[in-house]
Amino acid sequence: MPNMRERFTAVTSDLLDSDPNVALILAAIGVAQFKDTGVVDRHPDRVINVGIREQLLIGFSAGMAKEGFRPIAHSYAPFLVERPWEQIRLDFGHQGVSGILVSIGATYDEADWGRTHQAPEDVQLLSMLPGWRIHVPGHPDEVEAQLRAAATDDTNVYIRLSTQTNERACLTGGPGFSTIRTGSGDGPTVVAVGPMLDVAMKATADLDVTLLYANTIRPFDGETLRAVLQAPEVVLVEPYLTGTSTTEVSKLLQARPHRILSLGTSLKENRHYGTSDEHFAAHGMDEAGIRASISEFLAQRVPV
């Protein structure tokens, strides 16, 4: 099974071959992979490597979008989203054009490269901008579906590829949340985002919870969450900065007393290398940590 990055390369190459309006803008990252598929040679006007110039990566993509192309801009998450954030804010949204950003190196995927290549902030940053559709796929099949839908769309789309994946794809045919398990009546609802699904399933296996899966986190599917909600208690399990979606739940439940547990990576700079799993464990985001946090949350219930 190809990983998310390999699937992105294959599907993007297919889109370039089949749709003359699709353009791919690279900033050194991914060039070798796209040379292998032949699209660099086949479409020299639409596959452009701007070098390690990420401000230009976004501005150039916006210029192509102004001329009717559907640009896909690609790099590592911190260099795609953080470094040219003002370009994303102004050159896409403000100028009235749109494109697709596809990142690799989610959160701690590249932990051993150090803090410069760790990217837990990207979803929060893009959530501050209006109109962005933010995908956090948990499986390569989900990447393909989201990318093909984005190619024919005209909104701003972010697809966040990760080396962390779930065992099985969860394809619902739409961007809304999927119900994985329904609780017996008064349990909390756990929203597992993207690659957190498998670990969240294990961590809550013997707890009475409703479990939702989200591989599109913006727009936030409050309708499904409200429909399945039993007790007014929500646990967010997000594979990036803690609290990224807390405000969405607060707005949804503002008319009633409710409790929220926001699980994600903390703000603390954890000066270690190693693996993504080690960093997620250090942030309490492994199976044991998630289970302990949810158990504590349940124990904090005040009897009514």
Added chain:
Amino acid sequence: MPNATSSDTGLGYADLPRLMTLMTGDEKHSSSATSTLDVLWVLYSQVLNIDANNPEDPARDRFLLSKGHGPMAYYAVLAARGFIPVEALPTFAQYDSILGKHPDSQLVPGVEIGSGSLGHGLPIAIGVANGLKARKSDSRVFCLVGDAESNEGSGHEAIAMAGRLNLSNLTAIVIDNKSDATTWPGGISSRFAVEGWSTCDVDGRDHGAIQEALVTPHNDLPHVVVALVEPKG
């Protein structure tokens, strides 16, 4: 000679100071407020193939004002050429006005990009130029930047890339009013030349020289015109 913009307003270059006064209330305008005025007038009256009655025409030339600061001269030219009504000028910077202290492409007809944050125009212009080239379009792209704006690193990313892509449909114009804090040893145009651009330095008040510099053939190279005006006071 390229087509010039259509205009049936009856307004000309001599009317521009009065049009600017409608925005500023000032009888006289500082040289920094008018630093772009002559280049803009030459572009819109003699160079750009754009039609105020059809500002979205795919065959139009693209003009991207990257230096959005001090846009009164731009608005005055757009009014004189019929893109915006003269009546809009006195509303300058008011809540409901289409004319802000930096232009917004979504509010003003004929304005290709909103600007204000420096260093955004040239990278977008290069994407536009590449897009037009990919479409085999004959449309040309002009992008106006300031000398101090050229401090922004994003502009230098674009200068280098335009040279590598041989974007012969692209002309950058640098208005040099010596407002840059750190100066450019060797001159601004040398920064473009080393990246493979065709370059031309002109007197930014001499309409004939500006026109000639803007339409001079530049073969397979992107072209830059550095227009020198009075130093910012």
